[in-house]
Amino acid sequence: MSILKEFREFAVKGNMIDLAVGVIIGGAFGKIVDSLVKDIIMPIITLITGGGVDFTQKFIVLGKNPNNLQSLAEMQKAGVNVLTYGNFLTILINFIILAWVVFVMVKLINKMRRKQEAEAAPAPVATPEDIQLLREIRDELKKKA
Template sequence: MSIIKEFREFAVKGNMIDLAVGVIIGGAFGKIVDSLVKDVIMPVITLITGGGVDFTQKFFVLGQNPNNLQSLTDLQKAGINVLTYGNFITIFINFIILAWVVFVMVKLINKMRRKEEEAPAKPAPTPEDIQLLREIRDELKLRKEG
């Protein structure tokens, strides 16, 4: 089998297409969760904590700060080493929310699958050739007995 034929078989398989669609939707969903945290949850947390809490602006200066710069953007532009733990907190909150949403979705999907499995399956109709063979068998039994 040629390498091109193998690759085409691999790339066109249903699982690969499903994976690609999942990655694309996951990327878009990640942006939605990021916006939810940044635009909805963080302002509420800031309001609850009495205002002034903006995790993205939380940092430690890890080097010399000769000009006594106070803003994160100014420090980064000046090339001063800064530990931006606030950004990590925001990304961690994003992760927790995303993980929770995925967990709930998987639970719902598993619940729907269990319902499908519990539903009794109708027996498949006997194929015509099998039915014909059974009739022949029964006819032969009757001729031997008679």
Template sequence: MSIVQEFKEFAIKGNMMDLAIGVIIGGAFSKIIDSLVKDIIMPLISIITGGGVDFTQKFIVLGSNPNNLQSLDALQKAGVNVLTYGNFLTVFLNFLILAWVVFLMVKGINRLRKPQEAAAAATPEDVALLREIRDELKRRPQ
């Protein structure tokens, strides 16, 4: 079998299409989570912490700041070494929310699958009848 034929079978089976669909939906879902964190959660946290807090502008200047620059953009343009922990916190919060939502989705899907698996694992009537006969024969005195 040629490699082209093997690839064609792989693509037709659906594995590649399932993966492609998952990546596309995952990318779109990530944008939704980013917007949720940036546009809804962070403003709420800002209000709780006293208002006016923009976590993306939280940073620590590492090393010297010869021109005494105060904004993150100006520091980065001047080439000053800056530890931008606020941006990390925002990205980390995005990750936690995304992981939580994926966990809930998988949990929901597993809950939907359990009744189907239980139905599939049900013993056929003839096997159940044979087991009853076997158990009855074991109970009879010899």
């Protein structure tokens, strides 16, 4: 089998197409969730906390600061050794909020899916009359034996 033919067979398999569609939908879904967090949830949290949940300017100077620089950008530009724990905290908080939103959305989707599956479940099939009669005869024979 030629390499081109093998590649074509690999590329058009159902699993490969499903994976490609999943990646595209996942990217679009990621943008929706990101917008939900940035544009809706974070402003509400900012309102509740009375300020932003932005610690990006929190840092600890680990080395010498010969020019007595004050801002993080100036120190990083000058090459001062700085531990920028605030940026990590901001990203961590955003991740936790994002993960919570995704969790709640998946939970709601699963709940709706289970409800649809329950509604779509076929009703139990009634036992045919001849089978039911044979069972009754069997039970009566067991009683006499």
